[in-house]
Amino acid sequence: MTALTIDRINKRYGNLHILKDISIPIGQGEFVSLLGPSGCGKTTTLRCIAGFEQPDSGRILFGDRDVTRALPEQRDIGMVFQSYALFPHMTVAENLSFGLEVRKVSVPNRQRRIADVLAMVRLEGYDKRYPRELSGGQQQRVALARALVIEPSVLLLDEPLANLDATLRDEMRFFIRDLQQRVGITSIYVTHDQAEAMVMSDKIVVMSAGTISQFGSPREIYERPTSQSVAGFIGRSNTISGKIAEALGQDSYKVDTPCGSLGTTGPAGLAKGTDVRIMIRPENIRTLRHEAGTGHQQGAGEAGHGENALAGAVINSIYQGSANQLAVKLGSGDRIVVDVGGRNPLDVGEQVTLRFAARDTWLLAS
Ligand SMILES: Nc1ncnc2c1ncn2[C@@H]1O[C@H](COP(=O)(O)OP(=O)(O)OP(=O)(O)O)[C@@H](O)[C@H]1O
Numbered sequence: 001m002t003a004l005t006i007d008r009i010n011k012r013y014g015n016l017h018i019l020k021d022i023s024i025p026i027g028q029g030e031f032v033s034l035l036g037p038s039g040c041g042k043t044t045t046l047r048c049i050a051g052f053e054q055p056d057s058g059r060i061l062f063g064d065r066d067v068t069r070a071l072p073e074q075r076d077i078g079m080v081f082q083s084y085a086l087f088p089h090m091t092v093a094e095n096l097s098f099g100l101e102v103r104k105v106s107v108p109n110r111q112r113r114i115a116d117v118l119a120m121v122r123l124e125g126y127d128k129r130y131p132r133e134l135s136g137g138q139q140q141r142v143a144l145a146r147a148l149v150i151e152p153s154v155l156l157l158d159e160p161l162a163n164l165d166a167t168l169r170d171e172m173r174f175f176i177r178d179l180q181q182r183v184g185i186t187s188i189y190v191t192h193d194q195a196e197a198m199v200m201s202d203k204i205v206v207m208s209a210g211t212i213s214q215f216g217s218p219r220e221i222y223e224r225p226t227s228q229s230v231a232g233f234i235g236r237s238n239t240i241s242g243k244i245a246e247a248l249g250q251d252s253y254k255v256d257t258p259c260g261s262l263g264t265t266g267p268a269g270l271a272k273g274t275d276v277r278i279m280i281r282p283e284n285i286r287t288l289r290h291e292a293g294t295g296h297q298q299g300a301g302e303a304g305h306g307e308n309a310l311a312g313a314v315i316n317s318i319y320q321g322s323a324n325q326l327a328v329k330l331g332s333g334d335r336i337v338v339d340v341g342g343r344n345p346l347d348v349g350e351q352v353t354l355r356f357a358a359r360d361t362w363l364l365a366s
Contacts, residue, residue, distance in 0.1 A: 002063045002076075002153040002186055003028045004049070009058030011044055018044050019055065020210045026188065026203075031180050033189045033197035036207035037233075042190045045207075046156055049188060051075050062153060075154075078147030078185075082159040084139045086131040092118070092142050093127035099150040117149040120179060137168045144176065148183065155180070155187040161196065173200055194234050198222065206230050222281075224267075228364050231279050238285075238336045239277040241366060244270050252358060258332035262308045266363025275366035282339045284360035287326060290351035306358040312336065314350045328352060 051072035242257035
């Protein structure tokens with residue numbers, strides 16, 4: 001197990017500045033995902049860590065060891081690729097044995113380690129099969145076993161589940177995470193699938209155009225995104241524009257919006273008058289049928305006791321089996337998406353009150 005430090009690396013291909021001062025501190029035994037849209041530099045970062053690419057500047061440390069200029073075979077890494085990259089003419093055991101032979105591991109030790117790792121990936125008895133005799137999921141488990149059998153200090157995974165169907169992908173997420181935790185190996189995982197990054201990672205690096213937009217735990221990134229683009233990339237969110245009217249505490253604010261005044265939570269230090277967007281996740285909003293005489297007036301909000309209320313009308317309702325998704329138009333014209341669990345009693349055209357707590361909101365820069 002090794003901690004890993006990526007320290008201000010830059011990488012250019014010709015005129016293209018692909019990685020711009022990327023720094024990522026990775027703790028011993030942590031599982032860190034690099035997440036971002038196609039072309040943002042995830043694979044290039046991973047290839048720099050593996051040693052297949054050299055950064056133009058910056059350093060990569062495995063523990064205290066500076067490996068920036070070391071060859072891939074000097075770095076003590078295991079790699080798993082999207083394409084599995086198994087040798088097709090070799091059996092499972094021969095695929096696993098290859099890296100051990102290169103490292104001059106003795107025959108009895110080789111046999112023991114192959115048996116151990118096959119048990120670990122639940123493929124006991126498959127040692128004599130060829131890759132073509134295995135399903136996609138089994139081939140990926142062999143690829144994982146091949147990366148782990150050499151007992152590397154760092155495991156690098158580049159979209160390893162992208163070729164698998166949705167059900168198998170779900171299963172493999174848990175399988176890889178569980179295995180990684182049992183072995184305790186520091187792992188870096190490239191994906192463009194936010195759900196995958198959320199369920200598997202200790203930390204997520206959200207990348208955009210060669211820079212890091214945010215680095216934090218899945219919870220921090222989901223609940224406290226630092227920008228609108230991160231909020232939009234990780235899950236669904238609603239936003240309402242407004243202006244800071246008053247700071248109510250270190251991280252709580254009253255915000256004036258076209259729908260009224262709302263109680264919110266946000267980063268410390270926002271000055272009165274700052275333009276902001278209030279982010280609210282669809283699952284954090286309760287929808288109540290609007291009843292005359294409840295005191296909730298169309299288009300007006302309340303900012304009392306940390307609970308907000310907004311009036312609107314249902315303009316769309318989508319049945320999703322276990323839940324329903326409603327779209328509600330507020331008096332201000334804003335469209336808010338809400339998740340409604342169970343059987344949805346609300347119809348298009350009905351007047352509703354949306355309720356959400358100040359602690360379930362988060363302020364983003366406008
Ligand atoms: N060898 C190369 N020569 C020139 N440009 C390259 C090279 N390798 C990658 N790039 C460019 O660098 C950028 C980042 O590529 P990279 O593969 O790191 O992105 P990514 O985030 O992993 O994308 P994807 O999810 O599509 O794999 C892209 O614009 C790509 O075209």
